[in-house]
Amino acid sequence: MPPFPLPPSLEDLQQKLTTALRPWDRSVQFWVRAADIYSSYKVCQLRTTFVKDREKQEAMWERQHEHAAEKLYSLCTDLGGLFLKFAQIVGKPDLAPAAWVRRLVTLCDKAPSTPFPVVCRILEEELGQNFSDLFERFDVEPVGSASIAQVHRARLRSAKIDVAVQHPGVQHLMMVDIRNLQAFVLLLQKTDIKFDLFSLTKEAEKQIGYEFDFLREAEAMEKIRLFLHANNKKVPVLVPRAIHSMVTRKVLIMDFISGIPILNLGNEIARRGIDPDGNVAAMAKQKILKNLTLAYGQMILKSGFFHADPHPGNILICKDSEASRVA
Known part of the structure; x- marks a missing residue:
């Protein structure tokens, strides 16, 4: 019984x-x-x-x-x-x-971010493994939390990655x-x-x-990444590579790209000892704008398939000497 x-x-x-x-x-x-x-x-x-x-x-x-x-x-x-x-x-x-x-x-x-225990449960349910077996390291605090998902930094097979986990419900x-x-x-x-x-x-x-289907988003990311790599080599716009074996409808794992949120660019320029309102900063900002414009021109006019959500939270400025690379 x-x-x-x-x-x-x-x-x-x-x-x-x-x-x-x-x-x-x-x-x-x-x-x-x-x-x-x-x-x-x-x-x-x-x-x-x-x-x-x-x-x-x-x-x-x-x-x-x-x-x-x-x-x-x-x-x-x-x-x-x-x-x-x-x-x-x-x-x-x-x-x-x-x-x-x-x-x-x-x-x-x-x-608002989803509590870490809930994040662990979602990852285990979606990826079918114990959380302790999935990653070499996993940051408890998210680096950002948006309307649909939050992103955590982690390490997988000695490589830095970003893990996007959809908020439950x-x-x-x-x-x-x-x-x-x-x-x-x-x-x-x-x-x-x-x-x-x-x-x-x-x-x-x-x-x-x-936007709730991360499998669809991963496919779109890969399509744009390959297109820009093949057709836009002179303009350094980077798109993260999704790790497709670890992508589900609610979890998206991708390569880590180090960068500065575009809204923090002025603070970063000042931190380097450059006047944020001076000519050098203006030239750097103009170069970033040019790179983005050329990339979007390529996507829209040549591919017909483009990133349609270019709000500031989706743009990072890579930390090279010219502050001109965009991810």
Whole structure:
């Protein structure tokens, strides 16, 4: 006679309850915060109608953008997930007020990280081996945590590698987030926006779904890496090589490339004793921009297959003497 199953522990029940309630909690937080930001803009809109001076109106709107940027930053950092993706898209000068761009551009790798024991469990389940048998060394703290995954440094067969591990449950939460965002956009279209923003969110829903398949991402990385190696040798743009025998839908292991996040380039230039606003720094930045532009020109015009997510968190500047190599 088989033994009776043990009753679930208090910790298990708490974890299951937290998981079940998390989508509801996120939805409530989103709507409360979105309503707060929206209403503040409507109040500002009303106040400016009583001000005739154009410069004063612009100053009022600038203060409102600064105020809203802080609230939007808090929403994105607290909820993470899709809203970090939203920050990457909206945080561009051609899409959002300058105050938003200044605040949101720093959100590239600020997502909450998954606890290390959970990371170990995911790696064991995905790769089918005990964690202790997988790596020679594995850094407990991630070097970065983004909306879908976090990255750890490790060593495999004496070689440095980066290990990307998908956050558990993130796909379901992102789908909850995008449904809330779509409902909010429909509301805006009825009250304020005079163009079809909802269709953009539907396309975003489709494209974001692809990002949860790291097997697909590894294939795309390899295709671009081989193309640039063969066709763009004069421009030093590097793409990490995926270790395909250790890639699953939720785990992506690739070669380690040492580099400086592009947003930290100014600090690195200053650390070397160079004026970040001087001519030498300007020439280095211009060379980086040229390399990226040439690489994208090759990908788009010659290959037709290109990296479509070039936000600052996806670009590293390699640490050579000219600070011009891009990964």
